[in-house]
Amino acid sequence: MRHAVILLLLTLSPALWAEALLVEKQRFEMDNFQTFNGQQIRKIQVGWESYGKMNKDKSNVILITHYFSGNSHAAGRYHPDDAAPGYWDAIIGPGKAIDTNEYYVLSVDTLANLSAHDPKVITTGPASTNPDTGKPYGLDFPVVTIRDFVNVQKALLDSLGIDKLHAVIGPSMGSLQALEWASAYPERVERLVSVIGAGRMDAWTVAALEHWAAPIRLDPNWQQGRYYGGQLPLAGLTASLALITQDALHPDFVNGANPDHHPLEQAPLTDIRQSHQVVNWLWGLAASRARMVDANHLLYLVRASQLYLAGMDKTLEQGLRGVRARVLLLPAVEDQILMPYLTEELQQALLKQQKSVTHKNIPGPMGHLNGLRNIDQVGETIRTFLQQGNPL
Amino acid sequence: MRHAVILLLLTLSPALWAEALLVEKQRFEMDNFQTFNGQQIRKIQVGWESYGKMNKDKSNVILITHYFSGNSHAAGRYHPDDAAPGYWDAIIGPGKAIDTNEYYVLSVDTLANLSAHDPKVITTGPASTNPDTGKPYGLDFPVVTIRDFVNVQKALLDSLGIDKLHAVIGPSMGSLQALEWASAYPERVERLVSVIGAGRMDAWTVAALEHWAAPIRLDPNWQQGRYYGGQLPLAGLTASLALITQDALHPDFVNGANPDHHPLEQAPLTDIRQSHQVVNWLWGLAASRARMVDANHLLYLVRASQLYLAGMDKTLEQGLRGVRARVLLLPAVEDQILMPYLTEELQQALLKQQKSVTHKNIPGPMGHLNGLRNIDQVGETIRTFLQQGNPL
Known part of the structure; x- marks a missing residue:
């Protein structure tokens, strides 16, 4: 059909x-x-x-x-x-x-x-x-x-x-x-x-949504929301979007999208500053979306959702x-x-x-x-x- | 017995x-x-x-x-x-x-x-x-x-x-x-x-663990791990411990521990800077643990876990x-x-x-x-x- x-x-x-x-x-x-x-x-x-x-x-x-x-x-x-x-x-x-x-x-x-x-x-x-x-x-x-x-x-x-x-x-x-x-x-x-x-949003879900907001508030560029015209809180925003993306997905999909994953990758094994490929993949997805997103808007949407009954x-x-x-x-x-x-x-x-x-x-x-x-x-x-x- | x-x-x-x-x-x-x-x-x-x-x-x-x-x-x-x-x-x-x-x-x-x-x-x-x-x-x-x-x-x-x-x-x-x-x-x-x-740590779990590390790295006090003797990255550490605590729990428990939760609480409804009681509860638990915890140690334990096979x-x-x-x-x-x-x-x-x-x-x-x-x-x-x- x-x-x-x-x-x-x-x-x-x-x-x-x-x-x-x-x-x-x-x-x-x-x-x-x-x-x-x-x-x-x-x-x-x-x-x-x-x-x-x-x-x-x-x-x-x-x-x-x-x-x-x-x-x-x-x-x-x-x-x-x-x-x-x-x-x-x-x-x-x-x-x-x-x-x-x-x-x-x-x-x-x-x-x-x-x-x-x-x-x-x-x-x-x-x-x-x-x-x-x-x-x-x-x-x-x-x-x-x-x-x-x-x-x-x-x-x-x-x-x-x-x-x-x-x-x-x-x-x-x-x-x-x-x-x-x-x-x-x-x-x-x-x-x-x-x-x-x-x-309605139960206590569990209200708390879970708060983790989406937390990385933005930690970013020193966020400046209590007064970042317009200055440095954008992109690192916090990217961490937030990475968490949202993972929460919205499921192990089957993430594992399927990363078929070459190996826990003992050389870069993260030898350098605490480097990350696994799957982390780079997820953060890359988030970073590419962050340019369109406003960090304060994210906080307000989290709040609108948390308040729902x-x-x-x-x-x-x-x-x-x-x-x-x-x-x-x-x-x-x-x-x-x-x-x-x-x-x-x-x-x-x-x-x-x-x-x-x-x-x-x-x-x-x-x-x-x-x-x-x-x-x-x-x-x-x-x-x-x-x-x-x-x-x- | x-x-x-x-x-x-x-x-x-x-x-x-x-x-x-x-x-x-x-x-x-x-x-x-x-x-x-x-x-x-x-x-x-x-x-x-x-x-x-x-x-x-x-x-x-x-x-x-x-x-x-x-x-x-x-x-x-x-x-x-x-x-x-x-x-x-x-x-x-x-x-x-x-x-x-x-x-x-x-x-x-x-x-x-x-x-x-x-x-x-x-x-x-x-x-x-x-x-x-x-x-x-x-x-x-x-x-x-x-x-x-x-x-x-x-x-x-x-x-x-x-x-x-x-x-x-x-x-x-x-x-x-x-x-x-x-x-x-x-x-x-x-x-x-x-x-x-x-x-072993599959791609999903490696990525999920990374969210525990992210808030610490965003805290301006973290200073690439050189915070000893200065201001501690307690805000990032607390956000990290709050996420770890929630991930370790389940809705039944969190909802049971917050029986008075109501989505439309007055404080978060009227002020974007305030939070729901369940959020204050979870962050309070995390803050009380943060004093014993070293933020860099948390990053190293995340990494040790991510590398596991x-x-x-x-x-x-x-x-x-x-x-x-x-x-x-x-x-x-x-x-x-x-x-x-x-x-x-x-x-x-x-x-x-x-x-x-x-x-x-x-x-x-x-x-x-x-x-x-x-x-x-x-x-x-x-x-x-x-x-x-x-x-x-």
């Missing part, structure tokens, strides 16, 4: 082929955004993109919420010669599981987006200019939460006249936003797909009370970041309140990253789920 | 009771130690202690090899009013699984022992004075390996006239030393117990070829550091060469730390194993 789609695409004229897959980043701006913790941000701008076409009654809209180190580029290419398409291109597009012939799919860059220095990302965060001072906010930027990311998305949807979502779907930190949509604005969300997700209420049960959406949970086997027990806890909490919820495990050797790289393994499950009747 | 032992102890006279449990740190010194990588250390001293009495033909000796952040204090107390006994006191002592009425049990501080500043630890490492310069070695100390730890222990045993070990038993990094004994000096080791162990040969199979000991493997369920697949790999490699090997899982909610805190769960397994016939 997938082969058939590829063949079909190959036989289309180049113009049509390009039209089907090319996407464009757009900009959404707001004045005077109030954060969940009660602070004001005078000006906000975020990037967004869309795939497919909105129907007349605006009833075919699917929102994709992105993961920690992702952005709104969920599918397609900006240019025909882009090396890679958006991260979920395997399931978003014409004829794919999230079929852009049927649905109008859109996605929005979060506040404090990790890749603040990627020219294709538009975001507002500690690296942005504070209009009150003319200088970057740094740590004066308010703490923002998953609810704030949702509220920016909601403002964009309002501006487009969209008041119902056929579905909201996201992986990892995107799953938190998706669940927050269904919890905070239940009358607007018909279906929810939480991929490699959680209902569905519905932002007193308990998980209270936060989920309003949920009306059908729910599909897609945890990944051997996920080291949002361990499958977190999805299990969410499922039990939903079942206890007689919500409509099902789940399926995403298989594969990549741990947490199965939710991105192996998403095609559950494509048909998502397709079928999206065709189920509207519960609202 | 354990109650019977306790009752028995309580009925002994105070003098006997003290004699049974009090231990003393001793010192062993060597000149001109040659490391595995071919370098020389002019003077070495390490601490050691023992429990029980050696028999006449010196055939009742059991060596305990310690874990990454441990030392030779495996059992007993230095003073009757010590807050806690040695780490494996639950299984080492009169009438216990490793019965000091029957065996002479000894344990030795490793080179570059983590707790270099604990007055009860005697070790030689980067914090020691280099006799050539009169100053601490820092990074001029040679890279040392698990084989070097074993060779120091072997020199001590030689000095005591001990040429056979009834058993060598160790958890975690201690399991690597125990296996190295059986691989490098097979004619000396009758039985081997590898607790929460591994046969049983027998230090070309392959695991070649390294294990000589093993004659009976082998008992005791992995912990849900161990996040030395994941159970590493024990499985070792078991398969031993079976392939028709070695005598069995295994049993240590249950409990503490992940890797089950190998320390829940060791009594496999006490009877160890006791029975030690009674099996000598295979040499």
